[in-house]
Amino acid sequence: MILTALLLLWPALAALLVLLIKGPGAKKVAFVAALAEFALALVATSYFNIENGGIQLALSIPWVESAGIRFSIGMDGISLLMVLLTTFLVPLIVLSSFKHDYENPNAFYALILFMQTGLIGVFMALDAFLFYFFWEVALIPIYFIAALWGGENRIKVTFKFFVYTIFGSLFMLAAFVYLYLQTPGTHSSDLFAFYQLQLDASTQGWIFWFLFIAFAIKMPVFPFHTWQPDTYTESPTQATMLLSGIMLKMGIYGVLRWLLPVVPYGVSEWAEFVLIISIIGIVYASIIAIRQRDLKRLIAYSSIAHVGLIAAGIFTLNEQGLQGGVIQMLSHGINVVGLFFIIDIIFSRTKTREITSLGGITQNAKTLSIFFMILLLGSIALPLTNGFVGEFLLLSGVFQYNGWFGAVAGLTIILGAVYMLRMFQGVMFGPKSPVTEAFTDLTFNEKAVLIPLVIMVFWIGLFPGTFLSISEPAVGQLLSIINR
Template sequence: MITALLLFWPALAALLVLLINGPGAKRVAFIAALVEFAIALFAVTSFTTGSTLPQFGLSIPWVERAGISFSIGMDGISLLMVLLTTFLVPLIVLSSFKHEYKNPNTFYALILFMQTGLIGVFVALDAFLFYFFWEVALIPVYFIAAIWGGARRIPVTFKFFVYTIFGSFFMLAAFLYLYFQTPGTGVAAHSAHINAFYQLSLDSDTQSWLFWFLFLAFAIKMPVFPFHTWQPDTYTESPVQATMLLAGIMLKMGIYGVLRWLLPVVPLGASQWLDVVLILSIIGIVYGSIIAIRQRDLKRLIAYSSIAHVGLIAAGIFSLTEHGLQGGVIQMLSHGVNVVGLFFIIDIIYSRTRTREISSLGGITQTTPALSIYFMILLLGSVSLPLTNGFVGEFLLLSGVFQYNNVYGGIAGLTIILGAVYMLRMFQGVMLGTKTPETEVFADLTLNEKAVLIPLVIMVFWIGLFPNTFLEISEPAVGNLLNIIQRR
């Protein structure tokens, strides 16, 4: 029942928020998001560490004669993704309090509806239920970006929508094919349950094309080079809350899909294309970093840095090593925390100066000790300084890539140097030096802004200093995943 409550509570709260006019909508949305986080914390305390099986499960026939069920549950990987989602959404809602959006009830209801879609993706144990929530999560963020975005929001969001729908069709086609290969149970001729997919015995040629059908859908969402072209413009033109949702949580859907559905279902197909995917991922690391170094717009810089970080996560996961898979899981948490914090700081700077151009900024540290400290902590987490959250995941990911291939590992390791270059140059250009006309009067953080940043900074150090808090939750599920891949 815990999983069902986590799934349906945001949707019920969204319906309530739709009925509220005026500023009360954001307060109700924030309270609802906090309740959702409390439920997730209860799930963490009730979770049996060490078990490889999904817990808090619920399975109800949905289309019984077709073998499609409303099956949900959480193993360690799912639980951590649910925890990340429920932790970030209240902060994303709270970050919007300093903005005045038209039709606020619709705006906040869409955020909560999106949370339902995100949770659904992470807890679904039926292929078509997973696909359903995959599409549900897309619709709210599309409308948030299209209605409240920047001047180029319509063509940009349309491109984003076309890209993701295009990939989704390939995933649906793969799921349909796999579904028709499964043996039936009871009155159903076939089954769409994830375990039925795991038990299929398909030849390597079939798995090869299925791999690309699934990988295309997940690679677009992550996004992995060269399927990334929708991302920078969408991040830039979207309102900051939509950008946080996209970068902090939604791209994790693609990585999660690789872990949950691609690698264990078509391992022979994956093994045939590992080098190609690793090369694409490593190209993404270097390409994203170099383009980030050249950026002068803060939002686009972080967007391209996200491509580099996701490239490393993908490379680690496709190394098919325990270190790589564990690093991918923990780095999803770390990247979500860091990127949401950095986008929020950019929003703070933009709200005071009305510019995101690095050349128009400078000298901000002279009057903002609190902002400077929080900014630097999140930045150091992003460049993987030891004792911060980014170090743990990056170390495990690079270890996994090195175990697979030393040359790949050496090139992927450039992320450490290049990441430090573009992040520290950004900080220097924005925060240090002399003041500009735009930064001549710059107030330090408000209480509301501190309330958003403090939990993020706490997580930077918590994950960095006590990574076993999270690794122990995911380790059995990762080990089980590796066993399934190797067994097949």
């Protein structure tokens, strides 16, 4: 399907184009290219039959032919949602950077677009080595974005992030190579060849860990999260948005596509353990978030808590948990990008992210306050917002698995409200501080970023069926493979 190939390659081609444009024109071209990519994704959606749980719009051409490795891409409902999320967020992320004047803008925007190819490739790859390939292709640009345009400690912090994730992904590669060699005949690294494998339980056990480490570091799940708060804090806002909004979904998507159906025995053996560490992570990260003074760090920890719940829900292996995980991936992406953008707006006007030195912003910036509140309520899962749908499904999934687990995981809603509302109170209410004295309300560009995000908060919150129906057949198929 030529459309799939175009969807995959367009950002990379656009990146080359942007690289050639010197000066401030680069960001405009990048924005237009990213919008065009979103339009392509919508066209792909229109060709997509949502009744069907299988792979659609597939394309498969030989790559390393003698080794049975093919360049095969395609989408099912879960992939489609992830591709839509990516293509929806990237133009907004580009637009959100318009007020910044980064050095070497052509390189900055080219790297963002190049990364988009990697991300879309990850979500569409149907061959293990192609998946690994795009997995790393997505990593390298974000490393450079974070390390070149980041804050003071960027070099040390992003280096840790880079080595950490490479370490994990090399284990994934080793597991893929092993699985590949177990396929019959002349070997194949095709996803469905992996699904056909009949491995014994002990082999599945170690393969589970090889793959899980890679995905757990990327998400990140407690206790593999130590790179995350520093990296989110030190990276430029656009990199933080890419990391938290889209890149961490690579880890969750990897679990759904390459872990659960490939080693079902390994998963059933370790699922309880993963649930326990995920739930520990939820409570742990929430408590740390309450103690944070830096806004960016606070959202970084809240992100660990939210991802912990998604991981817990997915490993329950029931339909609510999986569906909740998919929809929460969308919601979390939208909310966290919005929140990081608002923090960026506040930071660019006040030059501080300390909660204690802010205050009283509502008095000057009514529109900002409303948008901020909506995204915040979405994040703490208030009914009618997007967060509610996902967290409700996830928690009911966890409850089905084990009531006690559900009870502890449910703390996320209470603790989330505590740290989020405490933050909102400190930043927005109270007396004005010297830095917020002359705070100005949103500009046109800023509204242009926030309005689509807020629309999505309500759309998913009020009509979740639109999105749940896309992923439902695919999730059903996934479950039937797992429970074979």
